Amino acid sequence: EPEVTQTPSHQVTQMGQEVILRCVPISNHLYFYWYRQILGQKVEFLVSFYNNEISEKSEIFDDQFSVERPDGSNFTLKIRSTKLEDSAMYFCASSRRGEGYGYTFGSGTRLTVV
Amino acid sequence: GENVEQHPSTLSVQEGDSAVIKCTYSDSASNYFPWYKQELGKGPQLIIDIRSNVGEKKDQRIAVTLNKTAKHFSLHITETQPEDSAVYFCAALNPGDFGNEKLTFGTGTRLTIIP
Numbered sequence: 388e389p390e391v392t393q394t395p396s397h398q399v400t401q402m403g404q405e406v407i408l409r410c411v412p413i414s415n416h417l418y419f420y421w422y423r424q425i426l427g428q429k430v431e432f433l434v435s436f437y438n439n440e441i442s443e444k445s446e447i448f449d450d451q452f453s454v455e456r457p458d459g460s461n462f463t464l465k466i467r468s469t470k471l472e473d474s475a476m477y478f479c480a481s482s483r484r485g486e487g488y489g490y491t492f493g494s495g496t497r498l499t500v501v
Numbered sequence: 502g503e504n505v506e507q508h509p510s511t512l513s514v515q516e517g518d519s520a521v522i523k524c525t526y527s528d529s530a531s532n533y534f535p536w537y538k539q540e541l542g543k544g545p546q547l548i549i550d551i552r553s554n555v556g557e558k559k560d561q562r563i564a565v566t567l568n569k570t571a572k573h574f575s576l577h578i579t580e581t582q583p584e585d586s587a588v589y590f591c592a593a594l595n596p597g598d599f600g601n602e603k604l605t606f607g608t609g610t611r612l613t614i615i616p
Contacts, residue, residue, distance in 0.1 A: 418602060430545060430590065432603040443603060478544050485602060486552070487533035487594045492544040 389413040391493035393479050399499045400469055408464040408496045410479030416489060419462045420480040421454065423447065424495075430478065436462065469500045503528040503595050507607025514581050515615050522610045524591035525573040533594035534567060534574045535604070538587045545590060549576070578612075586614045 392411040400406050412419050421433040434444045436454055451473075453465045462481075466473055476495045483489035504527040514520045526534075532553040537545035551558045551565045551574065558565050562581075567574040578585055591607040 420603070422604075429608045430592075430604075430606040432605065435603055445603075476544075482602070486596060487535065487550070487602065487604075490535065490547070490594075490604070492537075492546075494544040495542075497542075 389491070391479055391481055391491050393477075393493035393496050395496060396494070397497045397499070399501060402471060402500055403468050405465065405467050406469055406498065408466075408477050408479075408498070410462045410464070410493055411460055412462055412479065412481030413483075413489070413491060414460070416481035416483050416491075418482040418484070419454075419456070420482075421464045422478045422480060422492075424476040424478065426475070433464075433477075466498075469498075471500050474498055474500045503531055503593055503605040505591060505593050505605050505607045507591050507610060509610060510608065511611045511613070513613045513615055516583060517580055520576075520578045520581055520585070520612055522576045522589055522591070522612070523573060524575070524593075524607050525571075526593040526605075527572065528593070528595050529569075529572065531593040531595045531605075533596075534565070535592050535594070536563075536565060536576045537590045537592065539590060539609075540587050548589075581614045583614050583616055586612060588612070 394409045419436040422430050424430045434448045435442045455463050478495045479493045507524045535550035538548045539545050549563050551567050562579045564577040589610045592604040
């Protein structure tokens, strides 16, 4: 069964540093997303990306965050100048088309900011 | 925006009994309602979903019901087994504008199956 692949599985970074979280969505999917889950809390939407541009972003997704699809397979989330409160699990997801068809999550990257 | 409420937050069930988790949503435009199982340190795994043109869907021991009028949907697990122990999340998808489809999650239910 096709999977969404995320790397690394765990990243530790110092406060103020930049991190890039990487995702390889399912190959025939057109819609890409990042979500965040702070420990013990619910999964929260960060950003959706379609046709090489952001289609929606949440209040969490401020200027500190950016996304990019640098080639035909990768989808990245960059966090500039990380803060302690950025520590969370970050999930990438992709879907084949609208209405949730094939909406699949990766296994996540645990980001720890120290 | 969409708001999804989920109850209960924790649920303990004897092995073999049934478990029911309930969610309500606020936006009548939401049209897709998945349920996810999350095990420790892993991503959400889709276990069943339902679309707004259907009232009930079943897959072996798992079923989901949807009441569009009342804006609530429920997950039913029958003949529970120890491996059903996990955190379960409901979600609602608001189609929004084209390419703008975000899931809004409930707060999760920690289900514990007692052997």
